[in-house]
Amino acid sequence: MVHLTSDILQSVVKPARYTGSEWNAVHKELDGITCRFALSMPDVYEVGMSNLGLKILYEILNNRHDTWAERVYAPWIDMEEHMRNKNIPLFSLESFTEMKEFDFIGFSLQFEMCFTTVLNMLDLSGVSIWAKDRKEDDPFIIGGGPCVYNVEPVADFFDLFVIGEAEEALQELVDVFASWKKEGRPDGRIGFLKRAAQVHGIYVPCLYTPEYSKTGMYTGIKPVDDKTPAVIYKRIIQNMDDVETMEKPIVPYIDIVHNRIMLELFRGCSRGCRFCQAGVAYRPVRERSEKKLRELARKMIDSTGYDEISLTSLSSADYSCLGGLVDNLMCDFSNEKVGFTLPSLRIDSFSIDLADKMQQIRKSGLTFAPEAGTQRMRDVINKGVTEEDLLAATGAAFKKGWKTVKLYFMIGLPTETDEDVIGIAKLAKKVVDHYKEVTGRRGVKVTISVSCFVPKAFTAFQWFGQNTLEEFARKQQLIKEHITDRSIHYNYHDAHVSLLEGVLARGDRRLAPVIYSAWKNGSRFDGWTDQFDLERWNKAFEENNIDPNYYNHRSRDFDEVFPWEHTTPGVSRAFLKHEYEKAVAEQLTKDCRRGDCTGCGICQTLGVNIVDWGRNRA
């Protein structure tokens, strides 16, 4: 058991990050536990504790009598220093057990910039960084989360991955582990991994060998034998009402990023924005019933004492009977101090009315994502939003008294012209003017936040060569020059980070040594602006003689084989290619949620279907 002395805890920022014992944290007797599972996020406590997927898995695993799931997050720099100086290994927050004692350490991989933090956590745990170096009694390192749709750059650091939704797959994996252990661990580590590879949705990277052409192009990946599946399709929960889920989330003692109940209305979003990986990865849409949602809300409020529920989903306003659900929830909790919030607002007045009814705190302002500045560009990305929609929505908000609006945009999209870029500044100006028209006053604040587009695997834009640093910088300037109104606040991001994301997002296994070197050079918490240091990465590419431009700036041929295609959400390549062509032709594709199937292939490939109560009623 790890003991942190009081001088250490006194000297670090937010010591409660490391002391556990929160309400609803699960403590078990070790007697009768077959599987000890550490659930982790390669980020600080406040971020890790806010992740919905980890919360769900924590409860599901702990519902098993043979398993004890505990939590571990990345110690912040100040704590890491103490741990390294005093040889304190990374430990779990429930029993303060060091990581090496666990059977599994599971990492939720939310974005590419967390990779070096994973390595750092493995190192702090005293576990070999490279999977091939791990010893018989080392924990199995398992990854999950959105990054699994191109996991090759970190494949060599992991023993296995869960592709897709893990509620059922992880349980099956624990069953396999339990019987392997009971049988006396036949064939050791590799014996278990081979069995694990037979579980649907489990990818065991050491059982596959990537192949490259003479010119260094990736040509495919080979499983070691014909028992090992050549393609791993994502796991998916068909019935969101029946699946075991979170009912007693842990209540932290310190404030965290999302310090409220997350009520997951549905999974999936098929609006079909062509840049969006989540829009493909989580298809098809599957809603929970209102009855189930009200039941879950009641259970979670009772078990936590929280006073706020966030109606969580990729686009919550698309829930088929959201108005009714909100009315009923507000009625259920009318005698308690419980508030409701919508994390994402659709660009229409329905969303504004709802936000108004829910009395969302006005000071925080409203956030919309038009994503692009001109109609042409929005058609290219299939963002089915017009300027009229935006003005109608902001106008409704202004009438109701909102004074601050935040608008999200991207630059560096396919076919983008300077006119499209300048359109961002122009659109912001129109919103400012609209405020004056609607209210007859001045004093609005419009913030535009502009990010640099990163093409992602399994999207229509996966073939597209990312903009260069110079292009991004020029476009960022161009917007600045065209902002004429002092009511407009302009934020843009460091393009270097987006370019690096661009490398990792479409990388292959040859990037593993680069990630390793970057970590060796001191990288961790790369997603934190104040911790990110480009030099460490530049050096890492040099040391390994790898040209990053090959991965991010290169436009791919339509017949190129991609290193991510064997861990797939089940989308058809032909569909994505067709979507790219339609993008260039500025043609829209409709949402299949309540209309016709538009042929992405996921439902047919995985044998699932849409669950949408509006559609089913119609």
Place this chain on the structure above:
Amino acid sequence: MPEKAAAFTYRGEVTKEAALRFISHLDYSALIERAICRAKLPVAYSEGFNPHMKLSFASALALGVTSDCEYMEFILSKDLCQPEVFERLSAQLPDGVTLKALKKVEGKHKALMSLADEARYIISFSAEGQEKEWAQAVQAFNNAEVCIYQRVTPKKTREIDIKQYVIGQLEIKTENNMIELTAALKITPQGSVKPAEIVEYISKTHGLNNNISDVDIRRTELLAGGGNLMDAH
């Protein structure tokens, strides 16, 4: 407070044990609030745009210190009997908080925050072979009229006489290579001294072992006019 709504004040004695000693006072207050919510007690809220629960504490506890005796007051809109409130709230308190006593406060009384005027502590740490030196240093501290301590906060550094807040003598016991100090400290509207500051002052001024890595500080009593806060008015 507007008198129209019925209001019944309950005062409780709760602990803050080792598991929670690095939770700030504000976060400790929030965890009690959540427990009251889970217990479904008909608790009163302040009026206004951003209502908050009517819950107050006698005295903030320094980070890292455990306590046998924190005092809190909350107001219910219904006249519930003591055992019911006690049981419902106890059942919802996390590990590290125990409700030791609870009573309904009748009649007029001062705000709980202004009642406490004395806190007692036990401070223990490893002697690391310096038992004798510590005994002498404590003796010197007890004999001194004034002890000027440099209080460093993120904003500024100030010199204060900490001796003025010490009631009677510091007592020292050594056993099994452990040192145990007992201190009674004044809480005044103008300020007070933290037990950790006394330890730091003594060890610094006498060049004693400065890396006392694991100090345990426990508040054993919080008093008003020498009496228990549960009974103070």
